[in-house]
Amino acid sequence: MKTITYAVGVFLSFGAISTYAETLTKTFKAGQIKSLKLNNSHGSVTIEGKTSPEAKVEVTKIKWSKNCALEIRQDGGVIDASVTKKSVSSPLMSNDCQVNFHVVVPSKIDLIAENGSGNINISNINGCLEIVLGSGDLTMQKVDSEKIKCQLGSGDLSIDGIIRSVDIKVGSGDINLVYRKVPTTGAVTIKSGSGNANISLPAESKIRVDFNAGSGKLACELDQLQNAPYAIFMNAGSGDLRIKKL
Numbered sequence: 001m002k003t004i005t006y007a008v009g010v011f012l013s014f015g016a017i018s019t020y021a022e023t024l025t026k027t028f029k030a031g032q033i034k035s036l037k038l039n040n041s042h043g044s045v046t047i048e049g050k051t052s053p054e055a056k057v058e059v060t061k062i063k064w065s066k067n068c069a070l071e072i073r074q075d076g077g078v079i080d081a082s083v084t085k086k087s088v089s090s091p092l093m094s095n096d097c098q099v100n101f102h103v104v105v106p107s108k109i110d111l112i113a114e115n116g117s118g119n120i121n122i123s124n125i126n127g128c129l130e131i132v133l134g135s136g137d138l139t140m141q142k143v144d145s146e147k148i149k150c151q152l153g154s155g156d157l158s159i160d161g162i163i164r165s166v167d168i169k170v171g172s173g174d175i176n177l178v179y180r181k182v183p184t185t186g187a188v189t190i191k192s193g194s195g196n197a198n199i200s201l202p203a204e205s206k207i208r209v210d211f212n213a214g215s216g217k218l219a220c221e222l223d224q225l226q227n228a229p230y231a232i233f234m235n236a237g238s239g240d241l242r243i244k245k246l
Contacts, residue, residue, distance in 0.1 A: 021062065022061045025057070030105070033105055037082075038103065039115075040116065044101070045118065049105060056103065058101070064097065065097070067085055107124050125144075129143065129147070129148045132150075137158075140159045149167045157170060158177075163183065165188075167188075190236070191234075206229060215238040
């Protein structure tokens with residue numbers, strides 16, 4: 001494992017909180033990595049799957065204080081990267097640990113990621129995905145996953161790729177799913193407080209739909225079959241479900 005640290009930009013200090021751009025990079029042998037666990041409190045997260053001899057975790061500290069702790073380590077085949085707060089002594093320090101992650105890993109891995117606030121972007125990952133996001137947008141592109149589980153407090157969700165079983169919970173925000181291959185088994189389950197859901201599937205997809213909303217309507221361009229192998233379930237406080245042909 002190799003570590004490189006470098007600083008860029010301007011350093012500003014406000015009491016115990018420092019605002020600056022310091023970047024830390026750790027590399028690992030990609031062939032040993034089977035999964036990634038990432039936990040961030042505040043900041044953006046970008047995770048890319050690539051064919052490379054090295055996996056990389058790059059961390060840019062935007063706001064940092066003595067109250068913040070960063071750990072990046074390898075435990076067997078797992079990369080574990082986390083930013084934690086030792087304590088929150090005042091409201092002024094609630095966002096004192098602001099960090100941007102840029103992670104490059106092998107495409108065939110399982111991923112567990114959690115972020116308090118900030119956008120998450122994931123691309124070219126082939127594995128099970130479990131994401132928790134307090135506030136911000138979650139975007140997944142070119143994914144190939146047997147199982148995806150997402151929980152968002154507020155923000156928009158977009159998934160594009162080969163999708164099978166999906167479990168989505170969103171407090172408020174729009175959902176956009178694009179299936180690049182006909183789903184043969186499984187289901188997508190959506191629970192939403194408020195927001196619209198748009199699902200695009202190949203025209204030959206065979207689906208059944210169960211939609212319930214306090215305020216909203218269903219529009220479906222595909223034929224619905226009672227015994228279809230793939231199911232779409234949505235329960236929403238308010239929001240429409242639109243199912244389109246790709």
